Amino acid sequence: MPSTAQHPASEGPPGSQPATPPEADTATPWATATAxxxxxxAEPAAKVDLETSPGTSRLxxxxxxxxxxxxxxxxxxxxxxxATWRAVAQASIGFPWLLVTGILSTVxxxxxxxxLPVFGLGALVLLVVLPAAxxxxxxxxxxxxxxxxxxxxxxxxxxxxxxxxxxxxxxATTDRVAWGAVAYAAVAMLLVALEVVVAWSLGAVLALLxxxxxxxxxxxxxSQVALVAAGVVGPWxxxxxxxxxxxxxxxxxxxxxxxxxxxxxxRRAEAEAEQAREVAARAEQRADxxxxxxxxxxxxxxxxxxxxxxxxxxxxxxxxxxxxxELGTAKRAAATDPDAAAAALDHAHRExxxxxxxxxxxVRGIHPAVLTDRGLDAALSAIAARHPVPVTVEVPDPAALxxxxxxxxxxxxxxxxxxxxxSARHSGATRVHVVAGIxxxxxxxxxxxxxxxxxxxxxxxxxxxxxVVDDGRGGATASPGxxxxxxxxxxEALDGTFRLDSPAGRGTRIMVEVPCAx
Numbered sequence: 001m002p003s004t005a006q007h008p009a010s011e012g013p014p015g016s017q018p019a020t021p022p023e024a025d026t027a028t029p030w031a032t033a034t035a036x037x038x039x040x041x042a043e044p045a046a047k048v049d050l051e052t053s054p055g056t057s058r059l060x061x062x063x064x065x066x067x068x069x070x071x072x073x074x075x076x077x078x079x080x081x082x083a084t085w086r087a088v089a090q091a092s093i094g095f096p097w098l099l100v101t102g103i104l105s106t107v108x109x110x111x112x113x114x115x116l117p118v119f120g121l122g123a124l125v126l127l128v129v130l131p132a133a134x135x136x137x138x139x140x141x142x143x144x145x146x147x148x149x150x151x152x153x154x155x156x157x158x159x160x161x162x163x164x165x166x167x168x169x170x171x172a173t174t175d176r177v178a179w180g181a182v183a184y185a186a187v188a189m190l191l192v193a194l195e196v197v198v199a200w201s202l203g204a205v206l207a208l209l210x211x212x213x214x215x216x217x218x219x220x221x222x223s224q225v226a227l228v229a230a231g232v233v234g235p236w237x238x239x240x241x242x243x244x245x246x247x248x249x250x251x252x253x254x255x256x257x258x259x260x261x262x263x264x265x266x267r268r269a270e271a272e273a274e275q276a277r278e279v280a281a282r283a284e285q286r287a288d289x290x291x292x293x294x295x296x297x298x299x300x301x302x303x304x305x306x307x308x309x310x311x312x313x314x315x316x317x318x319x320x321x322x323x324x325x326e327l328g329t330a331k332r333a334a335a336t337d338p339d340a341a342a343a344a345l346d347h348a349h350r351e352x353x354x355x356x357x358x359x360x361x362x363v364r365g366i367h368p369a370v371l372t373d374r375g376l377d378a379a380l381s382a383i384a385a386r387h388p389v390p391v392t393v394e395v396p397d398p399a400a401l402x403x404x405x406x407x408x409x410x411x412x413x414x415x416x417x418x419x420x421x422x423s424a425r426h427s428g429a430t431r432v433h434v435v436a437g438i439x440x441x442x443x444x445x446x447x448x449x450x451x452x453x454x455x456x457x458x459x460x461x462x463x464x465x466x467x468v469v470d471d472g473r474g475g476a477t478a479s480p481g482x483x484x485x486x487x488x489x490x491x492e493a494l495d496g497t498f499r500l501d502s503p504a505g506r507g508t509r510i511m512v513e514v515p516c517a518x
Contacts, residue, residue: 066243078239087246090147091195102189130178137181152258184256376409391432400438404464408514412466419468427472462516476502
C-alpha cells in the first residue's frame with residue numbers, strides 16, 4: 001500500500017484552504033525530466049559498420065544467394081529453395097540487360113581508347129561513356145539488391161573535375177569506379193550467358209527423367225536406368241550450379257562495382273578511430289565531472305566540519321561553562337543560603353535540558369538516528385511533523401526504499417530538510433508536497449554515472465528519486481556557499497543529479513536522483 005502521510009503542524013485561519021502546489025494537479029511526480037551536464041555524453045558511441053567487412057559480406061552472400069553450397073538441409077531442399085528461383089530470375093532478366101549494356105560499353109570504351117592518339121578524340125568518347133558506366137553500376141547494384149537480396153556498397157562518389165585543365169581531363173578519363181563498371185559489363189555479359197543456359201536447362205534435366213519411360217518395351221535397359229538416375233539427381237545438380245553461378249556473379253559485382261578491400265579497411269579504421277575519439281571525449285568529460293564534484297564534496301565536508309565546530313563552541317560549550325559556574329554557586333551557597341542554592345540548581349537544570357536539546361539537533365544535522373533505526377520513510381515523516389507548514393509525504397513503496405544505500409538515503413533526507421527549512425523561512429509557502437521512491441532508468445539517463453559504459457551496454461539501474469514542491473513565492477537560487485549549493489555538492493558527490501526549478505511567483509520544485517548503489 002502506498003504510504004501517504006500529512007503533517008499539518010499548524011492551523012491556518014478559519015475557513016482558509018491551503019493553496020495547491022504549483023502544477024500539483026496537472027503533473028505527476030518528477031514529471032519534469034532531470035538534467036545533467038554529462039547526460040549528453042550518454043549517447044551510444046558510433047558503431048563500426050561491419051556490413052562492409054569483406055568476411056562478413058562473403059558469409060552473407062553464401063547464406064542469401066547460395067545456401068545449398070553450405071550443405072545440410074539447404075542442399076536437400078535446393079531445387080525448391082527460393083534462392084534457386086531468385087537466381088533463375090536474375091539470369092533471365094539480366095541476360096538481355098547485360099548483353100546490351102556489355103556490348104555497348106565494351107565497344108564504346110574500346111573505341112574511346114583507340115581514338116586517343118587521334119588528336120585526343122577518344123577523350124570525348126570516354127567523357128560520355130565513363131559517366132554512363134557509373135549510372136549503369138547504380139542500376140546494376142539496385143537490380144542485384146532487388147533480385148538476389150544482396151547490398152553492394154558503392155565506391156567513392158564522383159568528383160566533377162575541371163575539364164579545362166590537363167589534370168582534370170586525365171582524372172575524368174581515368175575514373176577507377178567507371179572503368180570497373182565497364183570491366184564488369186564485359187565480364188558479366190559472358191557470365192550471365194552461362195547462367196541463363198544453366199538456369200534454363202531444367203527442362204532438359206526433366207526430359208532425362210521422362211524420356212526413357214516413354215520408350216520402355218519389355219523392360220528398361222542399363223542406359224535407360226542410367227538416364228532415369230541422372231534425371232533424379234539432375235534437379236539438385238542444376239539447383240547447386242544455378243546458385244553457385246549466382247554467387248560468382250555477386251562476387252564479381254562486389255569486386256568491380258563496390259568498394260575495394262583497401263577502401264573497406266580504410267572505412268573500418270576510420271569508424272574505429274571515430275569511436276575511439278568519442279569514447280576518449282566521454283572519458284575526459286567524465287573525469288572533469290568527477291574532479292568538479294570531488295572538489296565540491298571536499299568543500300562541503302569542510303563547511304560541515306567548521307559548522308559543527310562553531311555550533312559546539314558557541315552553543316553547547318558555552319552552556320556547559322555556564323552550568324559549571326551555576327553548580328559552583330549552588331555548592332558554595334548550600335550551607336549558608338539554601339534558597340539561593342536551590343535557585344542555582346533550577347537554573348543549572350534548565351541549562352542541562354537546553355544543552356541536551358542543542359546536542360540532539362546537532363547530532364540530527366550530522367546523521368539522524370531515525371534514518372538509521374526506522375528508514376527514510378519514517379525520517380521524512382519526522383521532518384514533516386516538526387515543520388510549521390502543512391507537509392504531505394508520499395512514498396508509493398516504502399519497502400523499496402531499503403534498496404537505496406545509506407548515503408543515498410541521507411542525501412534525500414538532508415535535501416528534504418533544507419527544502420522544508422527554506423519553505424518556512426523564505427518562500428511563504430502554505431503547503432509542501434514531498435514524493436520519494438525507487439525507479440529504474442536506462443544507463444546514462446538522468447544520472448551522472450558512468451555513461452560511456454552503461455549507455456553503450458544498454459544497461460539500466462535503480463535510482464532514488466525525490467521531489468519537493470511548495471506553493472511559495474519562488475525565486476530560489478543555489479548560490480555558491482548557500483545551503484542549496486551544499487546540497488547539490490552532496491548529491492553530485494554520490495553521482496546523482498540535483499535540479500532546482502523556482503520561477504518567481506510559481507513556487508519551488510527540487511528534484512533529486514541518486515543511484516541506489518552509490
